[in-house]
Amino acid sequence: xxxxxxxxxxxxxxxxxxxxxxxxxxxxxxxxxxxxxxxxxxxxxxxxxxxxxxxxxxxxxxxxxxxxxxxxxxxxxxxxxxxxxxxxxxxxxxxxxxxxxxxxxxxxxxxxxxxxxxxxxxxx
Amino acid sequence: xxxxxxxxxxxxxxxxxxxxxxxxxxxxxxxxxxxxxxxxxxxxxxxxxxxxxxxxxxxxxxxxxxxxxxxxxxxxxxxxxxxxxxxxxxxxxxxxxxxxxxxxxxxxxxxxxxxxxxxxxxxxxxxxxxxxxxxxxxxxxxxxxxxxxxxxxxxxxxxxxxxxxxxxxxxxxxxxxxxxxxxxxxxxxxxxxxxxxxxxxxxxxxxxxxxxxxxxxxxxxxxxxxxxxxxxxxxxxxxxxxxxxxxxxxxxxxxxxxxxxxxxxxxxxxxxxxxxxxxxxxxxxxxxxxxxxxxxxxxxxxxxxxxxxxxxxx
Numbered sequence: 001x002x003x004x005x006x007x008x009x010x011x012x013x014x015x016x017x018x019x020x021x022x023x024x025x026x027x028x029x030x031x032x033x034x035x036x037x038x039x040x041x042x043x044x045x046x047x048x049x050x051x052x053x054x055x056x057x058x059x060x061x062x063x064x065x066x067x068x069x070x071x072x073x074x075x076x077x078x079x080x081x082x083x084x085x086x087x088x089x090x091x092x093x094x095x096x097x098x099x100x101x102x103x104x105x106x107x108x109x110x111x112x113x114x115x116x117x118x119x120x121x122x123x124x
Numbered sequence: 125x126x127x128x129x130x131x132x133x134x135x136x137x138x139x140x141x142x143x144x145x146x147x148x149x150x151x152x153x154x155x156x157x158x159x160x161x162x163x164x165x166x167x168x169x170x171x172x173x174x175x176x177x178x179x180x181x182x183x184x185x186x187x188x189x190x191x192x193x194x195x196x197x198x199x200x201x202x203x204x205x206x207x208x209x210x211x212x213x214x215x216x217x218x219x220x221x222x223x224x225x226x227x228x229x230x231x232x233x234x235x236x237x238x239x240x241x242x243x244x245x246x247x248x249x250x251x252x253x254x255x256x257x258x259x260x261x262x263x264x265x266x267x268x269x270x271x272x273x274x275x276x277x278x279x280x281x282x283x284x285x286x287x288x289x290x291x292x293x294x295x296x297x298x299x300x301x302x303x304x305x306x307x308x309x310x311x312x313x314x315x316x317x318x319x320x321x322x323x324x325x326x327x328x329x330x331x332x333x334x335x336x337x338x339x340x341x342x343x344x345x346x347x348x349x350x351x352x353x354x355x356x357x358x359x360x361x362x363x364x365x366x367x368x369x370x371x372x373x374x375x376x377x378x379x380x381x382x383x384x385x386x387x388x389x390x391x392x393x394x395x396x397x398x399x400x401x402x403x404x405x406x407x408x409x410x411x412x413x414x415x416x417x418x419x420x421x422x423x424x425x426x427x428x429x430x431x432x433x434x435x436x437x438x
Contacts, residue, residue, distance in 0.1 A: 085339030
């Protein structure tokens with residue numbers, strides 16, 4: 001198996017830290033891994049940390065957006081954290097606004113966001 | 125001046141450039157040999173010519189102030205003599221050019237406009253000519269000698285003018301950089317709240333600068349909210365609105381939020397009439413309201429003082 005991205009479980013949430021450049025194959029495998037792990041663990045939240053990425057191409061952007069949607073169908077809230085300024089600028093310039101994907105500045109804030117969503121959900 | 129700019133590099137002067145310029149000014153080895161043969165003439169008249177040249181420069185009310193005292197005058201006259209003799213050195217290499225560029229740089233440094241520089245050269249040429257005809261020469265000799273001198277002097281002037289222009293362009297570049305910096309003053313309003321007042325026209329280049337500055341600062345300060353105040357933007361058209369929408373989207377990708385303030389009645393009307401949808405942005409008319417909203421987002425509130433309670437704590 002080639003390089004893969006570890007998905008860790010912390011409490012009710014999953015944490016995936018992307019530290020390698022995402023080729024199309026790797027990003028497909030990653031999406032598959034995430035969904036399987038959600039299915040296995042029933043995690044309520046997922047944090048994808050992309051702070052190590054200095055480029056995000058349209059394929060990866062699409063994968064992130066879709067993974068978020070898929071995870072939501074399974075009852076899991078996704079937050080993408082740590083996007084670099086130049087990555088954000090490029091994505092927007094290319095027209096990828098990643099609507100529907102939650103974002104946070106840091107891992108800490110991402111987890112805080114998930115905690116708030118979870119609390120809201122329980123309140124209902 | 126400390127740290128004089130390296131005009132040789134800026135003007136990209138190398139052996140190739142030197143050759144090409146020599147060719148264009150039609151300066152040949154024959155010219156340099158002829159100039160070298162005039163060295164005795166040069167030695168004989170250099171002081172006379174320099175004195176006469178400075179009669180013109182020091183006699184004009186606008187050029188005199190560049191040479192305020194005896195010492196300066198004495199110094200520049202010495203330089204002038206050396207320059208004059210240099211014309212008859214019979215060679216022209218990169219070292220010679222570097223020397224010429226320095227002359228231009230000195231004039232630029234003291235703020236001497238090119239008009240005086242060129243005017244002085246005019247006098248210089250006629251001074252030389254007057255001395256040349258004094259001595260017994262055949263008309264052909266005279267015309268050849270003066271021709272060679274003219275070529276080299278115009279050649280020299282081309283470098284001096286290049287230096288003038290390069291120095292001005294450098295100043296211009298510095299000013300542009302300063303303006304660029306001034307155009308995106310991101311201010312920290314409160315912990316994790318930033319403010320960028322946008323003043324003046326927003327074109328595509330500036331919009332990009334704004335986006336860059338905003339995104340960098342948001343990450344640097346880990347700001348949750350950035351307020352963009354557009355009260356100082358004269359015209360908000362589709363393009364400007366589009367830039368603002370893009371910036372908002374990019375800020376959201378980082379995990380922060382944008383508040384747009386300073387929306388006047390006119391801007392509100394144009395934006396809607398243009399059919400631009402900015403409903404996904406938080407917008408306020410007054411900056412104060414924007415700040416209140418921003419503080420609310422970071423979990424803070426501005427509240428009135430309780431006079432009784434405050435008196436008790438003091």
